[in-house]
Amino acid sequence: MSDDNLSVSRRKRVNFIKGFLVTLFLVMIITPLIISTTALIYVTRLDKKVDELSDQVSKLELTYMLKSSADEALDSMIADRSDQVIKEEDLLSNQAAEPVKEAQIEESSNKKVYLTFDDGPSSNTEKILDILDEYDVKATFFVTGYQAQKHPEWYKEIADRGHTIGMHSYSHVYRDIYSSNESFTADIDRLSTYIKETTGIEARYLRFPGGSSNSVSSVAMSDLCALMHEKGYEYFDWNISSQDATSPAPSAATITANVLSGIDAHETAIVLMHDAAEKNATVAALPGIIEGIKARGDCDILPIDDDTQPVQHLSPVFEEE
Numbered sequence: 001m002s003d004d005n006l007s008v009s010r011r012k013r014v015n016f017i018k019g020f021l022v023t024l025f026l027v028m029i030i031t032p033l034i035i036s037t038t039a040l041i042y043v044t045r046l047d048k049k050v051d052e053l054s055d056q057v058s059k060l061e062l063t064y065m066l067k068s069s070a071d072e073a074l075d076s077m078i079a080d081r082s083d084q085v086i087k088e089e090d091l092l093s094n095q096a097a098e099p100v101k102e103a104q105i106e107e108s109s110n111k112k113v114y115l116t117f118d119d120g121p122s123s124n125t126e127k128i129l130d131i132l133d134e135y136d137v138k139a140t141f142f143v144t145g146y147q148a149q150k151h152p153e154w155y156k157e158i159a160d161r162g163h164t165i166g167m168h169s170y171s172h173v174y175r176d177i178y179s180s181n182e183s184f185t186a187d188i189d190r191l192s193t194y195i196k197e198t199t200g201i202e203a204r205y206l207r208f209p210g211g212s213s214n215s216v217s218s219v220a221m222s223d224l225c226a227l228m229h230e231k232g233y234e235y236f237d238w239n240i241s242s243q244d245a246t247s248p249a250p251s252a253a254t255i256t257a258n259v260l261s262g263i264d265a266h267e268t269a270i271v272l273m274h275d276a277a278e279k280n281a282t283v284a285a286l287p288g289i290i291e292g293i294k295a296r297g298d299c300d301i302l303p304i305d306d307d308t309q310p311v312q313h314l315s316p317v318f319e320e321e
């Protein structure tokens, strides 16, 4: 082998090594570069994806939050609306209550007149009831038991027509009922039972025969007044007498005048009249009495009830509890 051949061969080998080194270099440099570039691109994409997902999550959270607040707002609105409805109902009920108050004020500014009839029922009861119906007026009947035996149907008729049934005594015999506390109590218990049996009504109001100020009782009337209060009864005397029980019997015109002349002096007027067979003048006077009271324009004619201010000649004496 010549020197030339040797140098060519060496050069080839050198070139090969050079080529190999260059290739190796390129492979060692470029491959990681490509890999890292690809990886970078991939990471960038992933990053973008993460950002997008994160955005979506945020949006979902926001939506949820908005929905929650909307729900809360809606709840709040519904609650407010409910409050408003309740307030409106209050307002309505207040509005409904107001006219009643006004009516009460109006009613309280009028005089209260209570027409009361003692001693019935009688053959005149029906006539009295018809007159009261004609004028649409309710009254109070302090009934007896012995008279009701003759007219048993009239207790119920009085009550059915809207009038108040009070008690006046069963026998109306002064010397018997006023002989002792026990006698009076027994008489009233008998009447109370009789009224209950015939009408179903628990009578709670009482008029003492002769009034609480009568001077014929053998027992102290103050004791009887207290005793009746203890039994749960309220007693009513009168502050206007029609004087229809005086002798000789007054005319209808006198009875009417007696009643009407007494109205001015009282804010609560309890008028004493009688429902008895012989008291025709009272029946005849009744239309004029009602017309006269109504014509004043400042009176309400009412039946006695729990709101009635009692008129009592004698106040009950209560023992200290």
Ligand code: ZN
Binding pocket: 118, 119, 168, 172, 209, 210
């Ligand atoms: Zn009487």
